[in-house]
Amino acid sequence: MKMIDFNRRKFLITGAAVLGAAGVVAGVGWWYRARRAPHAGMETGAAAFPNALRLPGTSGVLGVMDVAAPFTMLAKPVQHAILEGKPAPVLAYQVEQDGKTWVNPVFRVRTGATLQAKLSNALDENTIIHWHGLKVDARNDAHPLYEIGAGTAYDYQFPVPNRAGTYWYHPHPDKLTSKQAYLGLAGFFIVEDDEELALQKALDLKLGATDIPLVIQDKKFDEQGRLLYAPNEEEKVNGYIGDTVLVNLTPRPHFNAATRIYRFRILNGSNARIYRLGFAQGGRPLEYQVIGTDGGLLDRPYPVKEAFLAPGERLDVLLDLRAAAVGDAVMLQSLAFDPMHAEGSMAGMAMDHGAMGGMDHGAQPGMLADGAAIDLLRINVASKAAYEPRVPPKLSTLAPVKSAVAKAREFVLDLKDRRWRINGEVFEMNKTPVTVQRGVNEIWEVRNDKASMPHPMHLHGVPFRVLGRSGSPQQLKSVIVNEQGLTATDLGWKDTVLVWPGETVRLAVDFSHPYPGDQIYLFHCHNLEHEDQGMMINIKVQA
Ligand SMILES: [Cu+2]
The missing domain is CATH 2.60.40.420 (Cupredoxins -  blue copper proteins)
Known part of the structure; x- marks a missing residue:
């Protein structure tokens, strides 16, 4: 094999x-x-899908945990049979509270609630948790500068200002993210607000x-x-x-x-x-x-x-x-x-x-x-179900994209000597090639080389909107939904955007936030091997 x-x-x-x-x-x-x-279109019969999909219950693996009190997340190896009858070690976040145990819990939280969590590292190497898509300060965002050693702990405390949505969490230590996420460390983080609860009620979800x-x-x-x-x-x-x-x-x-x-x-x-x-x-x-x-x-x-x-x-x-x-x-x-x-x-x-x-x-x-x-x-x-509801024609109101005054900031993605680069550089922990002023709305232009592969680019701490795509490959034509060349996946508030070879993708990024002092965030490829190989750049948001 x-x-x-x-x-x-x-x-x-x-x-x-x-x-x-x-x-x-x-x-x-x-x-x-x-x-x-x-494997392509192999067998679609019932016999080819013998395993019941694991659904989030009230505890256990992927169980839903409503965030109320402070809790501890123990990152550790556990035995789990992904393949039937073959229990084997995987890495997991384990949480114990009120006599229940969750493994990689689906956290559920209301907008505005405060998350208070301790990460306890029972792995044999460094780790740190990144709350993917959440608007937090740099310390809670978990830049690898904050990674912790085996046997130590890290305290998170932050309000969740995000609108309702499906966010997630996963490790983000330097050069170890791909391995730790692959071996099992990841979970959902679901935020709810009044609008979301109204939709759940309307559709009986x-x-x-x-x-x-x-x-x-x-x-x-x-x-x-x-x-x-x-x-x-x-x-x-x-x-x-x-x-x-x-x-x-x-x-x-x-x-x-x-x-x-x-x-x-x-x-x-x-x-x-x-x-x-x-x-x-x-x-x-x-x-x-x-x-x-x-x-x-x-x-x-x-x-x-x-x-x-x-x-x-x-x-x-x-x-x-x-x-x-x-x-x-x-x-x-x-x-x-x-x-x-x-x-x-x-x-x-x-x-x-x-x-x-x-x-x-x-x-x-x-x-x-x-x-x-x-x-x-x-x-x-x-x-058979008796089900009457109709999908509401209007779901939400998206704040208009603020117009930027400055000219576009460019990010060029390419490959040299088998290393993926952003603006000609690979990641250096203590180097901050990009500084933006807090409160400024910027236009970013992310250009992927023609001789490249698709890169899903993720920005920490600061959500963005996708303004347009150009130079898109032919196979995107069937999924484009508007004149700006966007696909449905590009709509709304985003934290990760796919940039195909030869494409230029324009983003609107609003760098206003309430946190005192400079914040160091990251912009990186979410192909995790690319990230760990250094396709990542520090973004300093200057107070
Ligand atoms: Cu990449």
Whole structure:
């Protein structure tokens, strides 16, 4: 298995290198092979999805925990059988309160509430928690400057000013984020406000039953069911791709539904894999409504048939099963796409003709290529429901984007000597190449090199709006929803935005905040191998 993987990666790099400037062509070729991959649209029958999707209960793994009193999060290895009958060590956040235990809890909190938590590090290395998407000061945001050693603890205390939305938390220590997140450390952080509660009431939604957080993660396992994390040099450049896709830590999952509306809060918690999400019934794509993104509800529902979701991003969707009949099945899928690995053409790597022999053999058995079609979750329509509600035509009011006075600030993404760079640099802990003034609205222009791969760029502490995309690849055309070239995933308040090769993405960032003193935040790629390899830059917000 390891051999196979090595050969495939080797091909991916050398294939692109051989084709030189036509690196994009190599990407397309890869896509066609991916479509022929054995997993692509493999078996969609009930027998192929034997495992009940893990749903958030009131405790245990992914249990919902209402944040009220202070609590302690113990980061530690635990035994957990992701694969049936194969208990194996994973890393987890464990919380104990009122006689109950949660593992990677789904935190639920009201806007304006204060979170008081102690991180206790029972790992054998440094760690720190980043509250992804929350508006907090630098100390609570957990820049790796604040990482703590094994056996020590860190106190968080901050009000949650965010509007309602699906946020999350995960580790952020220097150069260890990818490994720790991959081995299990991650969870949802759901914020609610009056508007959100009104929507739940209008659509009769209940968290864990009809309002379901779904975290999608691709993993590799060994024979004993242990998670394998050992990226080789190619995988550090490409990102670490798994061959088993889990939804809520469940492989090959099914969910028994009734004929009503369901809400899915989808988080791409994978290290590097992008998904092109669609629902289908009998191979026919179903329309669904995008109602929210990273930073909460949109102004209205946006009907789509597919949407890209990159690592770190969230998509809040409604699926209407009222037209379905009992006995029907609806698949949540990732559709095949060109992963656009065009980076090899500029990577300056030596050609290896020996590896080309494997080129025509396509994806190897057991591998799940980047961009391959994947059946993620089988939704069995199992019962009839009397369900009257209609989706409200208006969901929320988004504050208008403030116009910026300054000229755009540029961020250029490229690859040199096998390291991904932002503005020609790789991360240095104590260097702050970017200083912005607190209170200023800036326009950011993020430009990705043509000979590159897609980078999901994440900004800490400060949410932004996506203003426009240009130079987008052809495959984005079918998902663009407005004249600015945005996709449904780009709408509303964002903290992570996907930038495809050759694209320029314009952002509006509002740097006003209430915290005294200078704040050091981060702007980085959420392909976690890229992040750990230094595709990250300090952003100083000067008081
Ligand atoms: Cu990246």
